[in-house]
Amino acid sequence: MASDGTTIASGEWHPPGSSRSVPASLVERAGHLVVDGESGGELAGGNLHSIEISSRVGRIPRRVTFPDGSLFETADNDAVDRFLTGKGRASEGAIHRLERFHPRLIAFVAAAILLGALIYRSALPLLVEVAIAVTPPAVPQIMSASALETMDRTLLDKSKLDEAKRNRIVEGFRRVASQSARGEAGYTLHFRGGGALGPNAFALPDGTLILTDELVELAGEDTEMILGVLAHEIGHVAHKHSLRQIYRAAGITALLMLVAGDIGSGAEDMLVQGGGLLALSYSRSAEAEADRHSVELMMKAGFDPAAIARFFELLETKLDDKGGTSIFSTHPSTPERRKAILDWIGHERK
Amino acid sequence: MTMAESLPAQNAGERSFGRAAEGDIQRLSFTGSGSEYFGIWIVNILLTIITLGIYSAWAKVRRNRYFYGNTILLGRGFEYHASGGQILIGRLIVFAYLVLYNIMLTFVPLVGIGLGVLMLFFVPWLVARGLRFSARVTSYRNVRFDFVGGAGGAFLAFIIGPVLAALTLGILAPLASRWSYRYVGNNLRYGQKPFSTDPPLGRLYRTWVAPAAVLVLGMLIGGFFVFLGVALVNAVAEGAELSSQALQGFTGLLLVLGYLLLFAIFGLAALIYRAGVRNVAWSATSFDGRHRLLSDLSRLRYTWIAVSNLIVTLVTLGLMRPWAAVRMARYVNEHTGVRFEGDVGELLSQIAQEGSAVGAEFMDIEGFDFGF
Numbered sequence: 001m002a003s004d005g006t007t008i009a010s011g012e013w014h015p016p017g018s019s020r021s022v023p024a025s026l027v028e029r030a031g032h033l034v035v036d037g038e039s040g041g042e043l044a045g046g047n048l049h050s051i052e053i054s055s056r057v058g059r060i061p062r063r064v065t066f067p068d069g070s071l072f073e074t075a076d077n078d079a080v081d082r083f084l085t086g087k088g089r090a091s092e093g094a095i096h097r098l099e100r101f102h103p104r105l106i107a108f109v110a111a112a113i114l115l116g117a118l119i120y121r122s123a124l125p126l127l128v129e130v131a132i133a134v135t136p137p138a139v140p141q142i143m144s145a146s147a148l149e150t151m152d153r154t155l156l157d158k159s160k161l162d163e164a165k166r167n168r169i170v171e172g173f174r175r176v177a178s179q180s181a182r183g184e185a186g187y188t189l190h191f192r193g194g195g196a197l198g199p200n201a202f203a204l205p206d207g208t209l210i211l212t213d214e215l216v217e218l219a220g221e222d223t224e225m226i227l228g229v230l231a232h233e234i235g236h237v238a239h240k241h242s243l244r245q246i247y248r249a250a251g252i253t254a255l256l257m258l259v260a261g262d263i264g265s266g267a268e269d270m271l272v273q274g275g276g277l278l279a280l281s282y283s284r285s286a287e288a289e290a291d292r293h294s295v296e297l298m299m300k301a302g303f304d305p306a307a308i309a310r311f312f313e314l315l316e317t318k319l320d321d322k323g324g325t326s327i328f329s330t331h332p333s334t335p336e337r338r339k340a341i342l343d344w345i346g347h348e349r350k
Numbered sequence: 351m352t353m354a355e356s357l358p359a360q361n362a363g364e365r366s367f368g369r370a371a372e373g374d375i376q377r378l379s380f381t382g383s384g385s386e387y388f389g390i391w392i393v394n395i396l397l398t399i400i401t402l403g404i405y406s407a408w409a410k411v412r413r414n415r416y417f418y419g420n421t422i423l424l425g426r427g428f429e430y431h432a433s434g435g436q437i438l439i440g441r442l443i444v445f446a447y448l449v450l451y452n453i454m455l456t457f458v459p460l461v462g463i464g465l466g467v468l469m470l471f472f473v474p475w476l477v478a479r480g481l482r483f484s485a486r487v488t489s490y491r492n493v494r495f496d497f498v499g500g501a502g503g504a505f506l507a508f509i510i511g512p513v514l515a516a517l518t519l520g521i522l523a524p525l526a527s528r529w530s531y532r533y534v535g536n537n538l539r540y541g542q543k544p545f546s547t548d549p550p551l552g553r554l555y556r557t558w559v560a561p562a563a564v565l566v567l568g569m570l571i572g573g574f575f576v577f578l579g580v581a582l583v584n585a586v587a588e589g590a591e592l593s594s595q596a597l598q599g600f601t602g603l604l605l606v607l608g609y610l611l612l613f614a615i616f617g618l619a620a621l622i623y624r625a626g627v628r629n630v631a632w633s634a635t636s637f638d639g640r641h642r643l644l645s646d647l648s649r650l651r652y653t654w655i656a657v658s659n660l661i662v663t664l665v666t667l668g669l670m671r672p673w674a675a676v677r678m679a680r681y682v683n684e685h686t687g688v689r690f691e692g693d694v695g696e697l698l699s700q701i702a703q704e705g706s707a708v709g710a711e712f713m714d715i716e717g718f719d720f721g722f
Binding site: 267 | 385386388391392394395412413415452459491659664669700702
């Protein structure tokens with residue numbers, strides 16, 4: 001029966017929505033694609049444009065879906081490819097042709113590694129800068145205000161410092177802040193009881209600085225040392241470190257989620273853990289940058305630029321005795337930093 | 351390729367007594383190969399990078415089509431029908447939410463926590479939708495699967511269960527596993543016919559003993575070594591010969607090692623548990639009330655394959671991942687089967703598509719990722 005027309009491939013045909021199948025063959029006849037049953041007779045058909053032919057993936061069977069919902073399935077992928085090529089639709093198999101096992105794949109591996117490294121080294125920092133540039137100033141302000149409020153409710157207490165001490169610090173702080181790029185008005189200093197945070201100072205992205213009583217106590221009579229720490233925090237704000245770190249962490253996570261593809265759940269877990277370590281190494285370079293900022297500001301304000309180095313020395317002697325390393329664990333080791341600071345002072349004075 | 355003829359038909363009419371009534375066990379097989387998948391895998395990665403991640407949705411389609419299509423039961427493969435566009439939209443929504451959540455959690459913790467709680471309420475709904483999506487884009491012999499579970503069941507199975515298991519330090523984990531397998535197994539449909547499952551709690555607890563023992567033993571041994579390390583650090587500190595810097599470094603190393611050990615012990619126990627529970631649950635599942643499913647993974651072998659796969663993948667910087675994925679799929683498939691009752695050929699020619707499952711698929715988005 002199925003004598004006229006050219007047979008493309010043999011396979012099996014399913015009526016619409018049925019698991020029943022009959023042996024059949026795919027035939028091109030009079031400009032139409034039809035399925036002929038074994039005992040003859042057209043089972044389904046339609047013109048080529050109304051028929052959906054699945055794209056090729058490995059050696060899995062090819063599906064040819066007809067307008068009536070019936071399905072022809074064949075393992076003869078090559079025959080279907082030849083037919084499509086004859087119809088000028090060779091481009092549909094482009095992805096499969098790339099995927100075939102071939103020495104070319106070695107080049108693909110190299111390209112993937114190269115591009116991945118390029119994205120990490122160049123595109124990611126660029127994207128972070130773009131994200132920072134388009135972040136309106138209102139955003140860090142709102143974020144900082146609510147972050148301070150949240151911390152006040154949960155972690156921080158009221159400051160118990162006496163007025164005189166506080167005034168001394170504020171006065172020095174104004175002198176330092178007035179030398180910064182954003183000027184004195186760009187920064188506000190808040191005194192708080194550190195609670196669980198202990199001796200600490202930190203900056204919120206809008207220029208709000210928080211100094212804990214415990215740190216002031218730790219510094220004792222050396223107010224300059226506190227100013228050095230505050231200048232360091234100003235450095236974090238000026239370089240937009242917290243925003244940058246958040247965008248960067250988000251970028252790395254997105255990169256892993258999107259680009260890594262199928263690497264297995266175990267390896268994926270490990271990469272995410274490794275991402276945390278990467279973020280940590282980034283925060284070390286941020287600390288060094290803030291240290292240098294502290295040196296420059298203190299110099300301009302006429303204070304001792306080595307004050308922050310004294311602070312690290314103090315940390316080392318006082319905190320190490322208690323074995324406390326937790327608070328500053330994201331910071332580079334203190335002797336290293338002290339040396340870097342002293343080097344920078346020498347460099348600035350030249 | 352003539353399916354109807356190659357099916358074993360000798361059991362027709364013998365449904366009353368004896369072995370014949372049980373029918374044959376038909377095992378799944380996996381026909382994919384590592385080298386073939388390697389090409390698909392590396393092209394997926396390369397195109398995903400070049401398109402800045404957009405291709406990843408289509409990459410997933412090709413990967414799933416490859417694995418489903420090479421999963422063979424009775425000479426015919428499964429099919430995966432999702433389109434890249436559907437997956438992309440679902441991913442964009444989830445991605446946007448996660449970005450917002452992380453930003454908020456950092457800068458406005460209260461709002462972030464609010465979003466997290468909101469997500470907790472949305473998760474069951476998303477899980478139910480995701481399972482439905484996964485079922486509906488899967489077909490076998492031209493008939494789609496369907497999933498009819500709702501958000502309530504998902505809440506019990508995927509929120510209450512894991513929380514309960516965690517709070518009781520894993521003692522109630524078998525109960526949680528039972529809930530989740532029942533939720534998935536009892537709501538799955540193929541054609542108009544339902545799957546049903548009821549893994550007995552006793553058997554789940556029997557399979558729970560080994561991983562629990564591994565966990566406890568591992569913690570004891572690991573704890574002992576960490577203790578030893580701490581004692582060593584203290585002894586050295588007493589001697590005070592080492593600088594505090596070196597001491598800090600050593601303590602840090604100890605912490606990292608302890609963390610890795612914990613990761614390894616938990617991973618090991620989880621793998622053993624997963625294989626055991628799969629065996630119990632699948633073997634307690636039937637299709638259409640008569641045809642029983644079967645899973646007989648060796649827990650040791652399964653764990654070995656998973657662990658060695660991870661090591662090989664890491665050592666080769668990911669390049670052997672395609673081989674590892676194919677190796678695992680082959681092992682799992684070969685230890686999964688169906689015990690058909692009666693004439694398989696007759697059965698498989700009678701199942702018809704339920705109309706609703708196909709049309710609605712196009713309105714579905716993937717949301718959360720669930721494969722079967």
